[in-house]
Amino acid sequence: MKLCRYIITCVFLLPGFVFELKGQEVEKANMAGKEVYMLKSKVSGSDTVPHVMLSEVKIVPRWRFRNKRERRVxxxxxxxxxxxxxxxxxxxxKLEEINAHLAQLESEKERKEYLRVAEKKLFQEFEQPLRKLSFSQGRLLIKLIDRxxxxxxxxxxxxxxxxxxxxxxxxVARLFGSNLKAEYDAEREDRMIEHIIIMIENGML
Structure with missing residues (x-):
């Protein structure tokens, strides 16, 4: 961990070092299901610039409100x-964990029993917190699960x-004005939600 922090500090805080990185070739790779960018190592004089993985960082401007109502929304x-x-x-x-475990089970009986136990544990852990959600929060959660x-x-x-x-x-969901088939649309209908999520994940909200 100390080495990682040291490398990050070097990359982002030392101007001379950053200058050396500008000419390096960047390649895209997939690690543990996530897309990352890596700088290929480069020899500069008697020094070797370290191989650094760069996670994708989304940069978005502040939301431009059209009126006070949109600001409240x-x-x-x-x-x-x-x-x-x-x-x-x-x-x-949890879904990833369940799928990984199911892949190791051979019989349908074992899968059903595992799902029964997993469902029981999930209810015990999350039933009470989720009951406290408002209707609007419940509808939002359905979309975010799809995301x-x-x-x-x-x-x-x-x-x-x-x-x-x-x-x-x-x-049941329909009776409460929700739709379990609701899909997340980051480009149009849910553009504001996507903007907020990026801002939160970037530590800006």
Missing amino acids: YSRLVRNIKVTLPYAKIAAA ETGDTSYNLIKEYKGSFSAFFWQS
Whole structure:
């Protein structure tokens, strides 16, 4: 960890060192499912510039509000996203963990038993916190789960619990004005939400 901090400090705080990096070739790679950028090593005189991995950093400008109403909507979204985004990220991590374990099981009986136990543990851990969410936060969480997992809540329920369960919970969600089939649209409908998430992850909100 100390070495990593030292390298990061060198890259971003020493002007001369940064100057040396400008001419280096950058290549894209996939590590643990994440896209990263790496600088190829380079010999400069008697020194070798270290091989540094650069994670992608999204830069966005401040949101330009058209009116006071949009500013209020934005502020409310910031509060709700800070509440729900951690749950969506946990859901993605749990899903990855469950899929990895299921891949090691050979029989359908073992898979069903594992899913039954996993579901029980998830309910015990998250039922009470999730019950405290407002309706608007619940609808937002459904979309954020799609953002983080790459699949809608409806499809996830259908895959792990079957078509009937997915249909049942979709019907219940509809009664409360929600839609488990809601997809995340970062480019259009959910552009403001995406902007806020990037700002939060960059430590700007």
